[in-house]
Amino acid sequence: MAIDHLNPPTGQMADNVIGFARALRKAGLPVGPGAAIDALAALQLIEIGKRADVFTTLEAIFVKRHDHALIFRQAFDLFFRAEEDWKQMLDSVPLPDDAKRKPPPASRRVQEAMAQPSRGEEREAPQEHEIKLSVSDREILQKKDFAQMSAAEIAEVTRAIAAMRLPQAELRTRRTRPDRQGSRLDLRRTLRASLRTGGDIVDIRRLGLIDKPAPIVALLDISGSMSEYTRLFLHFLHAITDARKRVSVFLFGTRLTNVTRALRARDPDEALASCSASVQDWAGGTRISASLHQFNKLWGRRVLGQGAIVLLISDGLEREADSQLAFEMDRLHRSCRRLIWLNPLLRFDGFEPKAQGIKMMLPHVDEFRPVHNLTSIDGLIKALSAPTSGHHRPLIRPAA
Template identity: 75%
Template sequence: MAINHFDSPTGHIADNVAGFARTLRACGLPVGPGAVIDALKALRLIDIGNRADVFSTLQAIFMTRHDHAPIFAQAFDLFFCIAEEGKNMLDPVQPLDQARKPPPSASRRVLEALSRPAITSEREAPQGQEMRPSVSDLEVLQKKDFAQMSAAELAQVTQIIANMKLPQARLHTRRIRPDPRGSRLDLRRTLRGGLHTGGEIVDIHRLGRIDKPAPIVALLDISGSMSEYTRLFLHFLHGITNRRGRVSVFLFGTRLTNVTRALRARDPDEALAACSSVVEDWAGGTRIATSLHDFNKLWSRRVLGQGAVVLMITDGLEREAGSELAFEMDRLHRSCRRLIWLNPLLRYDGFEPRARGIKMMLPHVDEFRPVHNLSSIEGLIAALSQAPGRHGRGAARGLNEGHYARSR
C-alpha cells in the first residue's frame, strides 16, 4: 500500500526533489520543471520509505540516457544521504561533510554540483544573471595559461573544450565505391545496365575513392611538470574518442600505458578516473626514449597504419637524452604521416631549443606548436581539420623561419 506524505503543499520532500533536480542539471543531465512535477506526482503512488522504489521512480523520470546512470546514482546517494531503509527522505538534506557513507567513487562533477550554494526560491535568484561566461571572461580564458587558472576557471575551460568543434579531416584511400560524381568510369556496371536497354548505354556509372577519418595517435607526457596540461588535453581527446573512431591514446612517464579503452567511457570524469586507475607513474619522472622504444616496438604497427597523425605532448626535458632518443624519434617520424609536437614551453617569448633532449627531438617532427591555453588548442584543431599531407623537412625549418604558431 502506498504511503502518502504530501498532505501539505510544501515540505521537505518537495524541496528535496526540486534541489535534486537542480543538482542533476548542474551535473549536465537535462532535467526541466516538468520532470520535477512528474516526479512529485509519481512519488504519491509509491512507498516513500522504500529507498529502491524512490530511486527507480526518480531514475525513470529524470534520466533519459543510459550513460547518465553512474552520475544519477552518485548524485542520489550523495544528495539524500539515505540509510539502508531510506527513512531520512522526510528530513532536510544533510550537508555533504555529514554524510555517513559517501560513495568512494563519486565523480568530481557531482561533488562540485553539491558544493554550490543552492537557491531555494526564485526570489533569491539574481535577476538577469547569466550562468554562461561573458565575452570579456572568454577573452581572458583564451589567453590565460592552464597552469595559472583557478579551479572555477579550469571547470569553465573543461566545458569549453568539450563543446569545441572537433577536427574532421579525411584521407583519400585507394579503395573505390560507386559514386555518381566519381572520376573513374565503372565499365562493368555501365555495360550491365545496357543489357536492359537492348545494348544502348543510357546511364553511365562512375567510381570514386572512399574517404576515411585520419587516424589520430596521442602520446602524452604525465610527468610532474606536464600534469596540468595533460589533464586538460585528455578532455580534448575524450571528446575526439567519443565522436569519431580510430583514436589511440598513450600516457608515458617512466613507462608507457595504453589508455584508449579507459578513455572511451561516455562521462569525462569517469574516463579520467579510469585513466588514473591504470596509470602507475602519474606525476613522476620522464623517460621519453624508453617510452618511445616501447611504443615503436609494441604498438607502432597496430595503430600507425593508414596515414596516422601523431600528437606528442611533452616539454622534451629528458635527463638521459642520447642517441637512442634521436633514433626512436626518427623511427616514429618515418612510421606516421604527420608528427605534431605540442610543447607548453612555447608559451615563453624567449624560448630557444637549448636542452639536449629538445635538440634531438626537434629535427624529426613536422610541426612544433604550443599547448598551454585555449587559443593553442583551437590552433591545433584548425591544423588537424586540414587534409594531412606527407611530412617534409620537419620543424627545424619552422624554428628558423618562425613557422610554428604562438597563441597568446
C-alpha cells in the same frame, strides 16, 4: 493506471520531484517535463515511505542510458538525503569511513548542479555588468597559462574545452564507392544495369574515392612538470573522441600506458578517473626514449596505419638523452603522416632548444607548437583541420 499529463499532481511531493528533475537536467541528463509528470504518477502507485522503492521508480523513469546511472545515484543521495543533526556530525571524531573515501567521478558535476545561487545574490549584480565581466574573463582565460589557473578557472577552461569541436580534415583513401560524379568507370554495375533494358540503353555507372577523417594518435607526457597540461589536454582529447572514432591515446612517464578505452567513457569525469586509475607513474620521472621504443615496437603498426597524425605532448626534458632517442623519434616520424610536437615551454618568449633531449627530437617533427592555454589549443585545431603538404604521400582535403 493512465497518466494524465493535462492535470499533473501538485503539492510538496510534486515540488520535490520537479526540483530533482531540474537538478538532473543541470547535471547533464536529458530530463524533460514529460518525464517529471510520469515520475509523479509512478510515485502514487508505490509506498512512498520506502527509500529503495522511490529510488528504483525514479531511476526507471529518468535513467535512459547506462552512463547516466552513476550521475543519477549521486544526485538522488544528495537531493533526498535524510535530515541529520549537523552539529553532532561535526563533533563526532573520527570521521566515518564514507567521508574518507574518494568521491565518485561524477559527484563533482552533481554537486555543482545542486548548488544554486540564492535569489538575493542574483538581484544584487546587474545583468549588464555580468556580461562585461564574462567577456573580459574569457579573454583572460584564452591567454592565461594552465599552470597559473585557480581551481575555478580550471573548471571554466574544462567546460570551454568540452564545447570545442574539431573540423574533420578528410583523408582521401584508395577505396571506392558508387558516385555519379566519380572519375572511374564501374564496369560491373554498368553491365548489370544494361541487362534490364536488353543492352539497348547503357547507363554508365561510376566510382568515386572514399574520404575518411585521418586517425589521431596522442602521446602524452605525465611527468611532474607536465601533469597540469596533460590533464586539461585529456579533456580536449575526450571532446574530439566523439567526433573522431579513430583516436588513440597513450600516457608515458617511466612506462607506456594505453588509455584509449578508458577515455571512451561518455562522462568526462569518469573517463579521466579511469585514466588515472590505470596509470601507475603519474607525476613521476620521464623516460621518453624507452617509452617511444615501446610504442614503436608494440603499437606502431596497429595504430599508425592509414595516414595517422601523431600529437606528442612533452617538454622534451629527457633523463637519458642519447642517440637512441633520436633513432626512436626518426622511426616514429617515418611511420606516421604528420608529427606535431606540443611543448608548453614555448610559452616563454626567449625559449631556445638548449636541452639535449629537445635538440635530438626537434629535427624529426613536422610542427613545433605551444600547448599552455586555450589560444594554443585553438591553433592546434586549425592545424589539424588544414591539409598537409610537402613529402607526405596521399592528399588530405581541408575541412569545410
